[in-house]
Amino acid sequence: MRKTLPISLALAALIGFTGCSQSSDTATGDNAAVSSEETTILRFAHFWPATSSTHKDIFDYWAKKVEEESKGRIKVEIYPSATLSKPDATYDNVAKGVVDIGSTLQGYTTGRFPLTQIAELPGLSNSATQMNCMLQTLYDDGVISSEYEDTHLLFMMGTGPGGLHTVDKPIRKPEDLKGMRIRGPSAITGNIIEAAGGTPVGLPVTDLYTSLQRGVLDGISLPWDAMGSFKLTELTNTHTNIPFYSSPIVVTMNKDKYASLPDDLKKVIDDNSGKAMAAVAGKVFDAQDAKFIAEAKAKGDTMIDIPNPLSDPDWKAPLEAGTQKYLKDTEALGLDAQTVYQKAQEASAACKS
Incomplete structure (x- = not known):
């Protein structure tokens, strides 16, 4: 009995220790599973x-x-x-x-959302x-x-309306764009820039700062929010506020x-x-558009305002040419672009603030 008792106690203690260890591991695993599920x-x-x-x-x-x-x-x-x-x-x-x-x-x-991009067309959003x-x-x-x-x-x-932003090169009329390499964010803006005499260049906004620094671009077409967010206002000083796309x-x-x-x-x-x-x-x-416009004015940048380009004798023709080209190209895909354009005009009027 004297030899058996310590051995029995030792075995019991070992079993108890192992049981506690298994119980603890299981609880931890359950908690992790619950956490993962939640x-x-x-x-x-x-x-x-x-x-x-x-x-x-x-x-x-x-x-x-x-x-x-x-x-x-x-x-x-x-x-x-x-x-x-x-x-x-x-x-x-x-x-x-x-x-x-x-x-x-x-x-x-390009070409993935042709109907949605009809909303970009000039005159639909201010x-x-x-x-x-x-x-x-x-x-x-x-x-x-x-x-x-x-x-x-x-x-x-x-976005809010996109305009034209350059360095020491005022854009007052379409002919001022001739020979200039202007970044356009989409096929629609490319059509309009080309119709005005410029050369559209397709680049993501993340590449614009270095492209402008290196002279790959002569100008940028962007809303003011993006100009400020990507610090492009640091490189440009002449701005044409013309709402020809959004x-x-x-x-x-x-x-x-x-x-x-x-x-x-x-x-x-x-x-x-x-x-x-x-x-x-x-x-x-x-709010961001207003902020960055104010900052550009405060640093003395040149501002050229063309608030109603579709009524402007100089700008009306290239904007309408770019619009019709896009609608015809979309119709050629078998899509009812004219109906969507009409729906967009109706939604624009209903959403006018």
């Missing part, structure tokens, strides 16, 4: 810099709202400055599931708020929604990722989609 991470890719208002006041604002309303069950990881996806590949990367959410300009993928309302209306009414069937669209947005922007989500969410989390995403977010984005872009 938290959905969404990777969001875009090309604007992290310092931009687009990143901070639109995308980060959206992410924080989604995280808060999901009570932390959704976490959004944002990758700005094209660190996760190049601008011209972002939409496809969302569709394929390379990223969960992405935002880019439709103009970066502010980002109007542009965003018009785009979201066209989507909600089913006019352009067929172009986004391979993703789950969150909201549409767009750029549409899409914010969309991978369909499978959305479908994988439980219903209550889908509702969180849905509650932060559509017209409400489009309106938020419009106000941000308009």
Whole structure:
């Protein structure tokens, strides 16, 4: 008995220690599983810099709202400055599931969104708020929604009017563009620049600073928000404020990722989609346009204002030529461009602020 008791106690202690260890490991594993099930991470890719208002006041604002309303069950990881996806590949990367959410300009993928890009045409928008309302209306009414069937669209947005920005070269009339290499963000702006006598150059906005520095470009066509966000106002000093286009922007989500969410989390995403977010984005872009215009004026930049180019005897012809060329090219694809253009005009009038 004296020898058996210590051995029995030792065995009992060993079994007890092992049992506690297994229990502890199991609990840790269960907690990890619960944590993993409760938290959905969404990777969001875009090309604007992290310092931009687009990143901070639109995308980060959206992410924080989604995280808060999901009570932390959704976490959004944002990758700005094209660190996760190049601008011209972002939409496809969302569709394929390379990223969960992405935002880019439709103009970066020529021919992919021909009906949506009708909204770029001159005369349709005089502010980002109007542009965003018009785009979201066209989507909600089913006019352009067929172009986004391979993703789950969150909201549409767009920039304020894009103008012309140069260095020591005032652009007052179309002939002033002759021989100049002007960056245009899409086929539509390229048509108009070419009709005016310039040479359109297609480059993503992330390449414009160095291209302008090196003389690859003579000028840039961009809205004021983008000019300031990408610090292009540092290199330019002459600006023609002519609203001859506005750029549409899409914010969309991978369909499978959305479908994988439980219903209550889908509702969180849905509650932060559509017209409400489009309106938020419009106000941000308009405020930034006003800010950077004021800063350029304060540093003594030259400002040339052509507020109604479709009524201007010099600018009317190239703008109308560029518009008709785009509509005819789109019709040639078998698409009813004229009807969409009419719908866009109706939405523009309804959204006019």
